[in-house]
Amino acid sequence: MxxxxxxxxxxxxxxxxxxxxxxxxxxxxxxxxxxxxxxxxxxxxxxxxxxxxxxxxxxxxxxxxxxxxxxxxxxxxxxxxxxxxxxxxxxxxxxxxxxxxxxxxxxxxxxxxxxxxxxxxxxxxxxxxxxxxxxxxxxxxxxxxxxxxxxxxxxxxxxxxxxxxxxxxxxxxxxxxxxxxxxxxxxxxxxxxxxxxxxxxxxxxxxxxxxxxxxxxxxxxxxxxxxxxxLPNGPVAVRMAKRAINKGMQVDVGSGLAIEEACYAQLIPTQDRQEGLQAFNEKRKPQYTGQ
Known part of the structure; x- marks a missing residue:
């Protein structure tokens, strides 16, 4: 470059x-x-x-x-x-x-x-x-x-x-x-x-x-x-979004929603989700680690 x-x-x-x-x-x-x-x-x-x-x-x-x-x-x-x-x-x-x-x-x-x-x-x-x-x-x-x-x-x-x-x-x-x-x-x-x-x-x-x-x-x-x-967005969230979209497009809407739910569930226990909420409350830029 x-x-x-x-x-x-x-x-x-x-x-x-x-x-x-x-x-x-x-x-x-x-x-x-x-x-x-x-x-x-x-x-x-x-x-x-x-x-x-x-x-x-x-x-x-x-x-x-x-x-x-x-x-x-x-x-x-x-x-x-x-x-x-x-x-x-x-x-x-x-x-x-x-x-x-x-x-x-x-x-x-x-x-x-x-x-x-x-x-x-x-x-x-x-x-x-x-x-x-x-x-x-x-x-x-x-x-x-x-x-x-x-x-x-x-x-x-x-x-x-x-x-x-x-x-x-x-x-x-x-x-x-x-x-x-x-x-x-x-x-x-x-x-x-x-x-x-x-x-x-x-x-x-x-x-x-x-x-x-x-x-x-x-x-x-x-x-x-x-x-x-x-880049600034939660890396695990981006990965789960891609998985939910790609897999969901291969099935009917009902099955797709179930895939979305399963992908969302994997994000709930992540440190990144907690960091996102804390950064929002503190009005600062989140520092995601992919965990």
């Missing part, structure tokens, strides 16, 4: 070239725990510049390992998924790699992708997808698995699998129709249409759309702002 701020005044073409050189020297996934006032925010940076962050078998396993790490990190409060490659979030599955796979291995790979998206969706803490640039196929499916999505106005998104005579296989046919009008979701999938960030916002696919900046990271910066809004 310091690099971005220090080079904003140089020509955009030179900036992008410098970022690409730095990206090529980094691993496929950069895992970062922010510190200071941003402690609790974890950032996953996708970094396969030559492949446009395509989801290879190796990258999928790296993301899964990183998600597992967050699951057991008591300090983690929010995760932000972003790209370190200018102009692209994720171009989808690595089709060059897939072309070398035996037919029987393709199904296993797609099942692994589906498992990855489920793991993102089920992560105990909120996940924000920062879509700066291209998000096609599996890239959009990954964004759909996030709790909150932010897109740059010039981002390009689409479930384009029908162009390759296949269908979205990592949750796209299920998550998109649950997010927007099912008839509109069908149209987007059948036509393999690619839309920009503004259209995605109007359809309700993303929560926020922002004008892209000269650094190409406007969606990421907005995502950080959202993460900072979440």
């Amino acid at each position: 310091l690099l971005i701020r220090s080079v904003q005044k140089i020509p955009k073409s030179l900036y992008i070239q410098s970022v690409r050189k730095i990206s090529e020297a980094r691993p496929d996934l950069v895992y970062q725990n922010l510190d200071g006032a941003d402690k609790g925010i974890v950032v996953f940076g996708f970094n396969r510049p030559k492949q446009k962050n395509a989801l290879s078998a190796g990258l999928v396993e790296q993301i899964k390992s990183a998600l597992q790490k967050v699951t057991f990190d008591a300090q983690a409060r929010v995760v932000v998924l972003r790209s370190l490659v200018p102009g692209v979030f994720c171009a989808g599955a690595d089709l060059k790699e897939r072309a070398t796979m035996p037919r029987e291995q393709v199904g296993l790979f797609v099942a692994g992708l589906r498992s990855l998206m489920d793991q993102i969706c089920d992560l105990p803490v909120p996940v924000i997808g920062a879509v700066d640039g291209l998000a096609l196929g599996g890239g959009l499916e990954m964004a759909l698995a996030c709790d909150i999505r932010v897109a740059a106005s010039d981002a390009k998104m689409g479930l384009v699998e029908s162009r390759l005579a296949i269908i979205p296989g990592a949750g796209g046919t299920q998550r998109l129709p649950r997010l927007i009008n099912p008839a509109v979701a069908k149209e987007l999938i059948y036509t393999a249409r690619v839309i920009d960030g503004g259209a995605a916002y109007n359809l309700g696919i993303v929560n926020h759309v922002v004008a892209q900046n000269s650094s190409g990271d406007a969606a990421y910066l907005k995502s950080l702002d959202l993460a900072r809004e979440i």
